[in-house]
Amino acid sequence: MKFTCMRTDLSNAVSNVVRAVSTKGTIPALEGILIKAYNNKLVLSGYDLEIGITTTVDATVTDEGEIVVSAKLFSDIVRRLPEEIVCIETDDRLITYITSGQANYQIVGISSADFPELPTFEETDKIVIKAELLKNMIRQTIFAVSDNMAKPVYTGSLFDIEDKVLKIVSVDGFRMAIREEAVDCESKNKFVVPGKTQSEVLKLITDDEKDVEIIIGQRQLIFKIENYSIVSRLIEGNFLDYKSTLPKTNQSEFVINTRILCAAVERMSLLTNEKIQSPVKCTISANEIKFSCSTSVGKANDVLPVSLVGQEVEIGFNNRYMLDALKNADTDEVKIILNGPLSPILIKPINFDSFTFLVVPMRLS
Numbered sequence: 425m426k427f428t429c430m431r432t433d434l435s436n437a438v439s440n441v442v443r444a445v446s447t448k449g450t451i452p453a454l455e456g457i458l459i460k461a462y463n464n465k466l467v468l469s470g471y472d473l474e475i476g477i478t479t480t481v482d483a484t485v486t487d488e489g490e491i492v493v494s495a496k497l498f499s500d501i502v503r504r505l506p507e508e509i510v511c512i513e514t515d516d517r518l519i520t521y522i523t524s525g526q527a528n529y530q531i532v533g534i535s536s537a538d539f540p541e542l543p544t545f546e547e548t549d550k551i552v553i554k555a556e557l558l559k560n561m562i563r564q565t566i567f568a569v570s571d572n573m574a575k576p577v578y579t580g581s582l583f584d585i586e587d588k589v590l591k592i593v594s595v596d597g598f599r600m601a602i603r604e605e606a607v608d609c610e611s612k613n614k615f616v617v618p619g620k621t622q623s624e625v626l627k628l629i630t631d632d633e634k635d636v637e638i639i640i641g642q643r644q645l646i647f648k649i650e651n652y653s654i655v656s657r658l659i660e661g662n663f664l665d666y667k668s669t670l671p672k673t674n675q676s677e678f679v680i681n682t683r684i685l686c687a688a689v690e691r692m693s694l695l696t697n698e699k700i701q702s703p704v705k706c707t708i709s710a711n712e713i714k715f716s717c718s719t720s721v722g723k724a725n726d727v728l729p730v731s732l733v734g735q736e737v738e739i740g741f742n743n744r745y746m747l748d749a750l751k752n753a754d755t756d757e758v759k760i761i762l763n764g765p766l767s768p769i770l771i772k773p774i775n776f777d778s779f780t781f782l783v784v785p786m787r788l789s
Contacts, residue, residue, distance in 0.1 A: 425489025426513040427461045429481055431524060434510060435502045437468050437479045438495075440652065443624060444470035444477040445495040453538040456492040457499075459512075460536070461485045469542060470495060475621050476542040476655045477628075487513075492534040493520055501529055542655055545641035551590065551609050555633035555649065560754070561592050561603045562622045564779055567748045569619035570596035577661030580616040583638075585609055593666045594619075599745045600666060600768075600782040601752070615640060616663055621647075621656040628652050670780070671770060676708065676734035676762040679774055685758070686750040688726050692717040693743040695724050703740030703786035708732055708762070717743075739765045740786040749781035 438457065446454040449472065460467040466481040491514050502510070507525035514520045518533040562581075570578035575597075582593040591604040628649045629636065637648040647654040692704045692715050700719045707714040708730065715726040739762065749771050750758070761770035765788070771781040 425459075425461050425491060426487040426511075427466065427483040427485040428509060428511045429466060429483035431502065431505050431508050431510045433481050434466070435499075437466075437481050438499045438502055440628060441468045441470040441477045441479060442495045442499050443627070444472055444475050444654075446472035449473075451538070451540065453492050453534050454540070455495060456534055456539070457495045458490065458492050458536055458539045460490040462488045469539075471540060471542055473540065474618070474657055475624065477624065477652060478542065478655070479652045489514065490536040491518065491520060492536055492539050493531060497531060501531070543644045543657075545644045547639050547641060549585075549609075549611050549613050549640040551585065551607060551638040551640070552635050553590070553605075553607055553638065555629045555636045556631070557605055558636050559626060559629045561590070561605060562626055564603045564752045564754070565592045565594040565601040566619060566622050566626070567752055568594035568596055568599050568601040568781075569622075571619075572596070575661075577616055577659050577663055580618040580659040581622060582614060582616050582663045582666070585611060585613045587612075593663070595664050595666065598742065598784050599749065600664075600669070600780075601749070602666065602780040602782075604778060613640065614663070615645065616659040616661070617645065618656060618659055621654060624654055625649065628654070669768075670782070671761065671763045671767055673763055674734065674761050675764060676732060676737050677759060678708070678730045678732045679757055679759050680713075680728070680730055682750055682753050682756060682758050684728065685760075686747060688713075688715055688728055689743055689746050689750065691715075691726055692724050693747070695719045695721055696743055701742075703788060704743045704746070705738070705740050705788055707736075707738045709736045734762075737762050737765060738788065739769065740788040741769060741783055742786055745783050749783055753779065753781065 458469040464485050466483045469478045505524035506527050511523045520531050520533045522529040565581055584591040589604055590607045594601045625647050633650055639646040644657055695717050702719045705716045710732050713728045713730050717724045755773045757774055759772045759774050769783040
């Protein structure tokens, strides 16, 4: 194999593909990047048996072929090469020669036959969605994905398509995030996408992309973003019936400026950390919210004016969970809906239902 290409193009591609490379695999080839050179194109692939990222780079291919090279070493070398033109060549002993200007390297490669094949599957459904819209939907829900492997299905988000509406739902037992938008899709479908896969989608979507294709199979799916493809397994299991968990009544509600409420919760948070946990207590009356927090390091109090509709209520919540929800609300004002001290706190936009955040309260002593 022998080819030349632009260092910047190669470096950008490698830096994205390397994120799908296994760091502690039992198969040495999984710690590498598969490079295929054919028809004046390079196809670069990384795969950790759960998620695979593939992309193409323009190149001048003199001798076609393929090889696996150490992902970390190859990435470090390419990033530091002195000239824009890079020449890469391999020999029969799988030695890979990398040359750029006066700098040259020889690194040991691995046969491409040792690299596991990325999954291929029969398409059962497909969604085409604006890239920026998908990015916002994932960003506003991924914070509520669980990191607890005791219930693997909640380490991903439910993608629920029905009546030309896509809903992305994340839940971790303490909070839930729902984001919905109209999509041009006639089918009805549900599948759970791993949080890690969604994180990679977020990183690959740039501001100038138009559409993302989501190709769905029985056990896998592919996100096609520009010239990148992310193939991922789907998570099997029974996801929470999220519709039944949403409160059906509104005993109390008020509208408040998102930034002002966020700042008040942050002031209470100054007395808490990972080791010192205590609920933020809210006493909500007709005209004001009284905040208080008491921990082993001290006490804090604050008051915000508010116009409450409904019953007065006293409730406690985890400051971090509330802040995550407020910081991912993309509206200037939010509606807070309450149903007593032990029912979940609902956070919604004022005039529409594009997002719904739910925070489970903490018992007050």
